[in-house]
Amino acid sequence: MKSKIRILVLLALIAATLAACSPATEQPSGDQVSLILAAYTTPREAYGEIIPLFQTYWLEKTGQDVTFEESYLGSGAQSRAVVEGFEADVVALSLEADVNRIQQAGLITHDWKTVENQGVVTTSIVSLAVREVNPKGISDWADLTQPGLEILTPNPNTSGGAMWNVLAIYGTALRGEIEGVPGDDPDAAFTFLTQVLQNVSVMDKAARDSILNFEMGIGDLAITYENEILVGQQSGQTYERVIPSSTILIQNPVALVDASVEKHGTREVAEAFVEFLFTSEAQEIFAQHGLRVVNQEIAAQTESEYPPVGDLFTVEYFGGWDVIMDEIFGENGIYNLAIATAQGDAH
Amino acid sequence: MDLTLIQGGRKTGLSKWFLRVPALLYVTLMILVPLIVIVEDGFRAGLSGLIHQISVPIAQHAILLTLWTAALMTLINAIMGLATAYVLVRYEFPGKQLLNAIVDLPLSIPTLVTGVMLVMLYGPQSALGAFLSEKIGLDIIFAPPGIVVALLFISFPFVVRTIQPVLMNLDLTQEEAAATLGAKPWYTFRKVVLPTLLPPLLSGSLLSFSRAVGEFGAVVIVAGNIPLKTQTAAVYVLGAVESENRLGASAVSLLLLTIAILVLMTANGIQKAWENRHEN
């Protein structure tokens, strides 16, 4: 009888210990601190290398041991997770609008654009991944409306990369940079967008998922970040990069989340980390992982890898993210109209 | 059943509550509260709002895809589950133990692992997958057939294990009598065995259907998740959650919940009716 009680007590103790061993209850002590990074899917390899560098740097500088917890999701999904309660200290997302969302939720209270370079830590361009030797002969946007072509692009609802893709397609058409599509003609641009969307065969939740599908043998081409293509090639993939004559400059912001750093007491190290991302050390790693960097020096050094684009435009062409989120990705926006038309016709 | 016996015949009013309260609290808090939360959230825009959310083309397609793949799977599973149960109960053959053990495997293997295995075996990069795709034009992975195969895998044990005990307890004399009277085995099966097996077959099938409707782990790996093509309801909910489409997520979740409850109630009802009949 007594032994049974002892067993029960033992079990209860085990349960209590295990339950208490949750990392969430750790508080930063003098020489140990933990930083949570929430990023979009594409730069995970880059951050994988930058983080150890920062850890060494910080240890030397302050004697503090900083451990990182990383999460990589589609930019939109990540942004919403933070708003829902994911206490990330630093967010590195694909587009400004996703950081703005966190700011509007009251979690970012400082002006994150004043940090450096307007908060933009890396850039890339929207380009096309095609199969080895380019069997379908894709050279520019106009080729995307080829009948029977199977295109991969992620879903703008969750993926920042997807939004960039749509902006590139629509913007290029509007600018008159596509053969056969008159410039400054919203209807013509809309039609072109719809035609491209009609050829979309898989729409996964994030840029990484999309390119992985492509690697699995799905589709003839994938519209994606240039750096997604380069990282894939670095890991042995044989697809080729096609840089269109005109495309949009992808600007990736990074920001500190005030609410989290206040709660965790990690403001100092978080600020240092954000700053670190702009140093030439970190920028060089970004460059090695397929990203076009903002650091002029490194950018000049890596120009052969990142050829300039004939016609490069930014979100300013549309009037900024606020306009874009409303007119293009709003509920009755151009994208939703286009995808509805495209899918409707496909049946 | 004399309940007072356990209490040792002493005054027991309070002590049964001592057990009952924690148990009820447990079930209520764990299950009822989340359910209420989702029902409330689903109706936030009223019944019309809910109907609107599930009628959105992407949601509608996801729901229909989920239902028909689950239904097709249930049909195949019913037949093959019955056959497997029959073979395991009535036949003796080398390797029978192995087959019996294999039947249980899907119950223990995590659904995510199931998805990974299927992609390995039938994916476009595999020999088998490439062969099927090029020679027969059959795409399994990232297409509806993949969903059906994944569902078949995870639901396999349900029909088999529901039928087995009933089949084992079946009185053979009736079948033997029919045989001596000259009936062919298939006829005997149809007229003598099958009617008895119908209730467990039905309830096992319904169980596998309701399980399949909510399946996520295996499907998300295997299906390709293309909205309006291969996106099931569960994956749609995930997308809705990630894109903060709360109304959509709650509405479809509520629908899935309702389907699960209705199907389970039916399965339980059949089970009860069969048990009652046999108690007499």
Next chain:
Amino acid sequence: MKTNIRGWGGWLLLALVVVYVGFLIAAPIGSLVNGAFTSGLSEAWQSLTSEPFLQSVWLSIRIAVVVVLVQAIFGSLTAWVLTRQDFFGKALINGLLDIPFALSPVVVGYMLLLLFGRNGILGPLMESLNIQVAFAVPGMFLATLFVSLPFMVREMTPVIQQLDFSQESAAATLGASKWRIFWQVIFPQLKTALIYGMTLTFARALGEFGAVLVIGGGVQGRTETATLYIFRSLDERQYTDAYVAAIVLGCFSVMLVLLADALKRKRSQD
């Protein structure tokens, strides 16, 4: 060859079943094992001993153990109350218990998010208590608890139903206390079912994916279970990592259930 199959019809049926089971179940398992070792044994070993993998396994085990203990106590209690007592609403409770089994895991995670997210009903309360539920281990624990609820109850119920009353009444007439009756008369009869239920619950908890994905967020080093680790490895093109982890998880779960099955068979022989 010992067999009782008469006629070609029987053989055909057997062949059909074997082919079906072979293709449906055995083949995928085989290809997984094959896939894990295509990159060689040393790479597989590296995956097996990598820190992120081990961390994820440790988290999965921690959650599973606590879930099993809670279910062992409360699940059995619930089974007991449902079998031995009659009360208003009993049928409702019974019905509720089946729901976690059929409900989609994503919906489970979402329900918890609605409750404990920053904008959730209990969110502010948890915030003031400084307890993190959403995007943290407690939330994942709750999610796993939810999905595994039916197993224990459904396992214990038939055994409790079949308890031998004569022993209990005999002990009662001899003046034994309730507590003593429970431990020395009732518990031994429940032991096997309890262990079997705990094993099933453990396997189910280890394999949970959808619900912990939604409520936990899959943060490396914080809320990444073994299943989420596999999911992430696929995303990172670390296929060997994913397949090795999948095999380990799969094998372990299978062994658990086989063990439990052996236990059950032993019990029916007693």
